[in-house]
Amino acid sequence: MINIFTSPVFYICLTLGLYSLFSFLRGIIKNQLFNPLLLTSISIILYLLVIKSITGYATKETVDIYTNALNFVNFMLSPLTVCLALPIYTRRHIIKQYWLPILVGTIIGCAVSMSSVFILGHFFGLNKEMIYSLLPKSVTTAIAKEISQDIGGIPEITIASVIVTGICGALFGPILTKIFKLDRSASIGMAFGASSHAVGTSKAVEISTRAGAISSVAIVTSGILTVIIALFL
Amino acid sequence: MKLLKQLSVIAGFSIIGEIISYLLKELLDIFIPGSLIGMIILFILLTTKVIKYDFVDDVGEFFVNNMGFFFVPVAVSIMNYFGILAPIWWKLLLIIIISFFLTFVSVGLSVKLTMFIQDKLRGDIDD
Structure with a gap:
Protein backbone atom coordinates (compact mmCIF):
# COMPACT_ATOMS: atom_id res chain seq x y z
CA MET A 1 0.00 0.00 0.00
CA ILE A 2 2.73 2.48 0.99
CA ASN A 3 4.41 1.70 -2.36
CA ILE A 4 1.63 3.53 -4.19
CA PHE A 5 2.29 6.67 -2.15
CA THR A 6 6.01 6.60 -2.88
CA SER A 7 5.72 5.69 -6.57
CA PRO A 8 7.12 8.03 -9.26
CA VAL A 9 3.68 8.64 -10.76
CA PHE A 10 2.31 9.62 -7.37
CA TYR A 11 5.20 12.00 -6.69
CA ILE A 12 4.88 13.63 -10.12
CA CYS A 13 1.13 13.99 -9.65
CA LEU A 14 1.59 15.39 -6.12
CA THR A 15 4.17 17.97 -7.23
CA LEU A 16 2.19 19.09 -10.30
CA GLY A 17 -1.01 19.20 -8.28
CA LEU A 18 0.41 21.21 -5.38
CA TYR A 19 2.23 23.64 -7.66
CA SER A 20 -0.90 24.21 -9.76
CA LEU A 21 -2.99 24.66 -6.62
CA PHE A 22 -0.60 27.20 -5.08
CA SER A 23 -0.22 29.06 -8.42
CA PHE A 24 -4.01 29.25 -8.64
CA LEU A 25 -4.31 30.54 -5.07
CA ARG A 26 -1.46 32.98 -5.74
CA GLY A 27 -3.58 34.44 -8.55
CA ILE A 28 -6.41 35.07 -6.10
CA ILE A 29 -4.38 36.23 -3.09
CA LYS A 30 -2.01 38.49 -5.07
CA ASN A 31 0.68 38.56 -2.41
CA GLN A 32 4.33 37.90 -3.35
CA LEU A 33 4.91 36.14 -0.04
CA PHE A 34 2.53 33.44 -1.26
CA ASN A 35 5.25 31.84 -3.36
CA PRO A 36 4.26 28.59 -5.18
CA LEU A 37 7.84 27.23 -5.27
CA LEU A 38 8.29 27.82 -1.52
CA LEU A 39 4.91 26.43 -0.49
CA THR A 40 5.12 23.37 -2.78
CA SER A 41 8.61 22.58 -1.47
CA ILE A 42 7.57 22.93 2.19
CA SER A 43 4.50 20.73 1.65
CA ILE A 44 6.56 18.03 -0.04
CA ILE A 45 9.27 18.17 2.65
CA LEU A 46 6.56 17.66 5.30
CA TYR A 47 5.09 14.79 3.25
CA LEU A 48 8.52 13.16 2.89
CA LEU A 49 9.12 13.48 6.64
CA VAL A 50 5.89 11.55 7.24
CA ILE A 51 6.90 8.92 4.66
CA LYS A 52 10.30 8.69 6.32
CA SER A 53 8.83 7.98 9.74
CA ILE A 54 6.41 5.37 8.32
CA THR A 55 8.94 3.48 6.19
CA GLY A 56 11.91 3.97 8.51
CA TYR A 57 14.20 4.88 5.58
CA ALA A 58 17.10 7.29 6.02
CA THR A 59 16.52 10.92 4.94
CA LYS A 60 18.81 10.54 1.92
CA GLU A 61 16.98 7.45 0.72
CA THR A 62 13.57 9.12 1.06
CA VAL A 63 14.73 12.23 -0.81
CA ASP A 64 16.44 10.15 -3.53
CA ILE A 65 13.24 8.27 -4.29
CA TYR A 66 11.49 11.61 -4.72
CA THR A 67 14.17 13.32 -6.84
CA ASN A 68 14.55 10.24 -9.06
CA ALA A 69 10.80 10.34 -9.74
CA LEU A 70 11.08 14.02 -10.71
CA ASN A 71 14.28 13.47 -12.71
CA PHE A 72 12.63 14.55 -15.95
CA VAL A 73 12.55 18.20 -14.87
CA ASN A 74 16.36 18.28 -14.85
CA PHE A 75 16.39 17.86 -18.63
CA MET A 76 14.35 21.04 -18.87
CA LEU A 77 16.62 23.29 -16.80
CA SER A 78 18.91 24.28 -19.68
CA PRO A 79 16.08 25.06 -22.20
CA LEU A 80 14.43 26.98 -19.34
CA THR A 81 17.36 29.39 -19.10
CA VAL A 82 17.37 29.79 -22.90
CA CYS A 83 13.78 31.04 -22.63
CA LEU A 84 14.95 34.02 -20.56
CA ALA A 85 15.77 35.56 -23.96
CA LEU A 86 12.03 36.15 -24.45
CA PRO A 87 11.34 38.69 -21.68
CA ILE A 88 14.34 40.79 -22.75
CA TYR A 89 13.42 40.52 -26.45
CA THR A 90 9.89 41.80 -25.84
CA ARG A 91 11.39 44.67 -23.78
CA ARG A 92 14.17 45.62 -26.20
CA HIS A 93 12.83 49.17 -26.52
CA ILE A 94 13.29 49.53 -22.75
CA ILE A 95 16.94 48.45 -23.07
CA LYS A 96 17.48 51.02 -25.83
CA GLN A 97 15.95 53.83 -23.78
CA TYR A 98 17.47 52.94 -20.40
CA TRP A 99 20.77 51.32 -21.34
CA LEU A 100 22.85 53.55 -19.05
CA PRO A 101 20.76 53.16 -15.84
CA ILE A 102 20.54 49.40 -16.58
CA LEU A 103 24.31 49.16 -17.02
CA VAL A 104 25.08 51.16 -13.86
CA GLY A 105 22.46 49.32 -11.77
CA THR A 106 23.63 45.89 -12.95
CA ILE A 107 27.29 46.57 -12.18
CA ILE A 108 26.61 48.13 -8.76
CA GLY A 109 24.08 45.40 -7.92
CA CYS A 110 26.37 42.46 -8.70
CA ALA A 111 29.38 44.09 -7.06
CA VAL A 112 27.56 44.96 -3.83
CA SER A 113 25.61 41.70 -3.61
CA MET A 114 28.62 39.43 -4.14
CA SER A 115 31.15 41.42 -2.11
CA SER A 116 28.77 41.84 0.84
CA VAL A 117 28.14 38.07 0.94
CA PHE A 118 31.87 37.47 0.77
CA ILE A 119 32.72 39.91 3.58
CA LEU A 120 29.80 38.94 5.84
CA GLY A 121 30.50 35.25 5.23
CA HIS A 122 34.06 35.64 6.47
CA PHE A 123 32.85 37.79 9.36
CA PHE A 124 30.47 35.03 10.49
CA GLY A 125 33.16 32.40 9.99
CA LEU A 126 31.40 30.40 7.28
CA ASN A 127 33.40 27.93 5.21
CA LYS A 128 34.16 28.48 1.54
CA GLU A 129 31.49 26.07 0.31
CA MET A 130 28.75 27.96 2.22
CA ILE A 131 29.94 31.39 1.01
CA TYR A 132 30.02 30.14 -2.61
CA SER A 133 26.51 28.75 -2.15
CA LEU A 134 25.22 32.19 -1.14
CA LEU A 135 27.15 34.26 -3.74
CA PRO A 136 24.61 33.97 -6.60
CA LYS A 137 21.59 34.57 -4.32
CA SER A 138 20.45 37.77 -6.11
CA VAL A 139 20.07 36.22 -9.57
CA THR A 140 17.27 34.14 -11.00
CA THR A 141 17.03 30.46 -9.92
CA ALA A 142 18.09 28.93 -13.25
CA ILE A 143 21.31 30.96 -13.52
CA ALA A 144 22.05 30.84 -9.77
CA LYS A 145 22.03 27.03 -9.83
CA GLU A 146 24.51 26.90 -12.73
CA ILE A 147 26.87 29.38 -11.04
CA SER A 148 26.72 27.57 -7.71
CA GLN A 149 27.59 24.22 -9.33
CA ASP A 150 30.43 25.78 -11.28
CA ILE A 151 32.16 27.60 -8.41
CA GLY A 152 31.77 24.71 -5.95
CA GLY A 153 28.74 25.73 -3.91
CA ILE A 154 25.82 23.54 -2.83
CA PRO A 155 22.98 24.10 -5.37
CA GLU A 156 20.29 23.12 -2.83
CA ILE A 157 21.41 25.85 -0.42
CA THR A 158 21.73 28.32 -3.30
CA ILE A 159 18.12 27.71 -4.36
CA ALA A 160 16.95 28.22 -0.76
CA SER A 161 18.91 31.48 -0.49
CA VAL A 162 17.47 32.67 -3.83
CA ILE A 163 13.94 32.03 -2.49
CA VAL A 164 14.68 33.84 0.80
CA THR A 165 16.19 36.80 -1.11
CA GLY A 166 13.04 37.02 -3.23
CA ILE A 167 10.92 37.11 -0.07
CA CYS A 168 13.16 39.90 1.33
CA GLY A 169 12.46 41.89 -1.85
CA ALA A 170 8.71 41.53 -1.48
CA LEU A 171 8.81 42.25 2.28
CA PHE A 172 11.27 45.15 2.53
CA GLY A 173 11.47 46.52 -1.03
CA PRO A 174 8.41 48.78 -0.90
CA ILE A 175 9.49 50.30 2.47
CA LEU A 176 13.04 50.93 1.21
CA THR A 177 11.60 52.54 -1.93
CA LYS A 178 9.81 55.08 0.30
CA ILE A 179 12.65 55.66 2.78
CA PHE A 180 15.22 56.38 0.06
CA LYS A 181 12.70 58.26 -2.08
CA LEU A 182 13.15 56.17 -5.21
CA ASP A 183 10.61 57.89 -7.43
CA ARG A 184 11.82 57.10 -10.94
CA SER A 185 10.79 53.91 -12.74
CA ALA A 186 14.42 53.11 -13.58
CA SER A 187 15.68 53.31 -9.99
CA ILE A 188 12.74 51.29 -8.62
CA GLY A 189 12.93 48.67 -11.38
CA MET A 190 16.69 48.22 -11.18
CA ALA A 191 16.67 48.05 -7.37
CA PHE A 192 14.03 45.29 -7.35
CA GLY A 193 15.37 43.34 -10.34
CA ALA A 194 19.05 43.43 -9.40
CA SER A 195 18.49 42.63 -5.71
CA SER A 196 15.59 40.19 -5.69
CA HIS A 197 15.02 38.75 -9.22
CA ALA A 198 11.53 37.59 -10.31
CA VAL A 199 9.81 37.94 -6.93
CA GLY A 200 11.04 41.53 -6.62
CA THR A 201 9.97 42.17 -10.22
CA SER A 202 6.39 41.14 -9.49
CA LYS A 203 6.42 43.73 -6.69
CA ALA A 204 7.95 46.37 -9.02
CA VAL A 205 5.13 45.75 -11.54
CA GLU A 206 2.66 46.82 -8.84
CA ILE A 207 4.42 50.17 -8.46
CA SER A 208 4.55 50.86 -12.19
CA THR A 209 4.46 48.83 -15.41
CA ARG A 210 7.63 50.50 -16.62
CA ALA A 211 9.47 49.70 -13.37
CA GLY A 212 8.38 46.08 -13.85
CA ALA A 213 9.69 46.00 -17.42
CA ILE A 214 13.07 47.46 -16.36
CA SER A 215 13.17 44.99 -13.48
CA SER A 216 12.65 42.03 -15.88
CA VAL A 217 15.61 43.20 -17.93
CA ALA A 218 17.68 43.60 -14.75
CA ILE A 219 17.08 39.92 -13.87
CA VAL A 220 18.81 38.78 -17.05
CA THR A 221 21.60 41.39 -17.12
CA SER A 222 22.46 40.68 -13.45
CA GLY A 223 22.49 36.96 -14.24
CA ILE A 224 24.93 37.44 -17.12
CA LEU A 225 27.25 39.73 -15.15
CA THR A 226 27.25 37.41 -12.13
CA VAL A 227 28.30 34.53 -14.41
CA ILE A 228 31.15 36.67 -15.76
CA ILE A 229 32.32 37.67 -12.24
CA ALA A 230 32.09 34.02 -11.15
CA LEU A 231 34.64 33.18 -13.89
CA PHE A 232 37.31 34.84 -11.79
CA LEU A 233 36.54 32.96 -8.57
CA MET B 1 2.39 19.92 -33.05
CA ASN B 66 6.18 28.57 -14.52
CA MET B 67 9.91 28.47 -13.87
CA GLY B 68 9.44 27.78 -10.16
CA PHE B 69 7.97 24.33 -10.79
CA PHE B 70 11.22 23.03 -12.27
CA PHE B 71 13.12 23.87 -9.09
CA VAL B 72 10.88 22.03 -6.63
CA PRO B 73 13.08 18.87 -6.60
CA VAL B 74 16.28 20.87 -5.90
CA ALA B 75 14.51 22.89 -3.21
CA VAL B 76 13.16 19.70 -1.59
CA SER B 77 16.67 18.14 -1.62
CA ILE B 78 17.68 20.73 0.97
CA MET B 79 16.37 18.10 3.43
CA ASN B 80 19.74 16.38 2.95
CA TYR B 81 21.44 19.45 4.41
CA PHE B 82 19.25 19.99 7.46
CA GLY B 83 22.03 18.56 9.64
CA ILE B 84 24.66 20.98 8.28
CA LEU B 85 22.27 23.93 8.36
CA ALA B 86 20.92 23.41 11.89
CA PRO B 87 23.72 25.28 13.72
CA ILE B 88 24.33 28.02 11.09
CA TRP B 89 20.99 28.76 9.42
CA TRP B 90 20.54 32.04 11.33
CA LYS B 91 23.92 33.27 10.08
CA LEU B 92 22.92 32.54 6.48
CA LEU B 93 19.57 34.27 6.99
CA LEU B 94 21.24 37.34 8.50
CA ILE B 95 23.78 37.52 5.65
CA ILE B 96 21.00 37.27 3.05
CA ILE B 97 18.94 40.02 4.69
CA ILE B 98 21.86 42.44 5.23
CA SER B 99 23.19 41.81 1.72
CA PHE B 100 19.70 42.37 0.28
CA PHE B 101 19.41 45.75 2.04
CA LEU B 102 22.84 46.89 0.83
CA THR B 103 22.18 45.75 -2.76
CA PHE B 104 18.70 47.25 -3.01
CA VAL B 105 19.70 50.63 -1.58
CA SER B 106 23.00 50.97 -3.47
CA VAL B 107 21.37 50.07 -6.82
CA GLY B 108 18.39 52.35 -6.17
CA LEU B 109 20.53 55.33 -5.22
CA SER B 110 23.18 54.86 -7.92
CA VAL B 111 20.52 54.61 -10.64
CA LYS B 112 18.74 57.64 -9.17
CA LEU B 113 22.01 59.58 -9.39
CA THR B 114 22.62 58.32 -12.96
CA MET B 115 19.16 59.49 -14.02
CA PHE B 116 19.72 62.85 -12.33
CA ILE B 117 23.01 63.41 -14.19
CA GLN B 118 21.51 62.21 -17.47
CA ASP B 119 18.63 64.70 -17.10
CA LYS B 120 21.04 67.56 -16.36
CA LEU B 121 23.07 66.75 -19.48
CA ARG B 122 20.03 66.33 -21.71
CA GLY B 123 18.05 69.11 -20.13
CA ASP B 124 14.77 67.23 -20.24
CA ILE B 125 13.02 64.80 -17.98
CA ASP B 126 11.27 61.67 -19.14
CA ASP B 127 10.21 59.08 -16.64
Missing part, protein backbone atom coordinates in the same frame (compact mmCIF):
# COMPACT_ATOMS: atom_id res chain seq x y z
CA LYS B 2 3.11 23.63 -32.78
CA LEU B 3 4.20 23.20 -29.17
CA LEU B 4 6.51 20.30 -30.06
CA LYS B 5 8.05 22.37 -32.86
CA GLN B 6 8.68 25.26 -30.47
CA LEU B 7 10.08 22.94 -27.83
CA SER B 8 12.51 21.49 -30.37
CA VAL B 9 13.66 24.99 -31.41
CA ILE B 10 14.30 25.95 -27.77
CA ALA B 11 16.00 22.64 -26.98
CA GLY B 12 18.09 23.16 -30.16
CA PHE B 13 19.39 26.47 -28.86
CA SER B 14 20.21 24.85 -25.57
CA ILE B 15 22.27 22.18 -27.43
CA ILE B 16 24.07 24.77 -29.58
CA GLY B 17 24.88 26.64 -26.36
CA GLU B 18 26.21 23.46 -24.73
CA ILE B 19 28.46 22.76 -27.74
CA ILE B 20 29.90 26.30 -27.72
CA SER B 21 30.30 26.10 -23.94
CA TYR B 22 32.23 22.82 -24.33
CA LEU B 23 34.49 24.32 -27.02
CA LEU B 24 35.18 27.42 -24.90
CA LYS B 25 36.08 25.19 -21.97
CA GLU B 26 38.37 22.93 -24.04
CA LEU B 27 40.06 25.59 -26.16
CA LEU B 28 40.20 28.66 -23.92
CA ASP B 29 39.52 27.14 -20.49
CA ILE B 30 36.71 29.56 -19.68
CA PHE B 31 33.43 28.25 -18.35
CA ILE B 32 30.20 29.94 -19.42
CA PRO B 33 27.04 27.86 -18.94
CA GLY B 34 25.74 26.56 -22.28
CA SER B 35 22.20 27.58 -21.44
CA LEU B 36 23.31 31.20 -21.07
CA ILE B 37 25.11 31.13 -24.44
CA GLY B 38 21.97 29.62 -25.99
CA MET B 39 19.93 32.42 -24.46
CA ILE B 40 22.20 35.13 -25.88
CA ILE B 41 22.20 33.54 -29.37
CA LEU B 42 18.40 33.26 -29.30
CA PHE B 43 18.14 36.92 -28.23
CA ILE B 44 20.43 38.05 -31.06
CA LEU B 45 18.56 35.98 -33.67
CA LEU B 46 15.20 37.31 -32.45
CA THR B 47 16.42 40.92 -32.53
CA THR B 48 17.90 40.51 -36.04
CA LYS B 49 14.61 38.86 -37.14
CA VAL B 50 16.38 35.66 -38.26
CA ILE B 51 13.95 33.82 -35.99
CA LYS B 52 10.36 34.96 -35.66
CA TYR B 53 8.98 35.47 -32.17
CA ASP B 54 6.05 33.12 -32.86
CA PHE B 55 8.56 30.30 -33.40
CA VAL B 56 9.19 30.16 -29.67
CA ASP B 57 6.52 32.25 -27.93
CA ASP B 58 4.02 29.72 -26.51
CA VAL B 59 6.47 27.25 -25.01
CA GLY B 60 8.91 30.02 -24.07
CA GLU B 61 6.35 32.06 -22.20
CA PHE B 62 5.07 28.92 -20.48
CA PHE B 63 8.59 28.17 -19.22
CA VAL B 64 9.22 31.75 -18.09
CA ASN B 65 5.89 31.95 -16.26
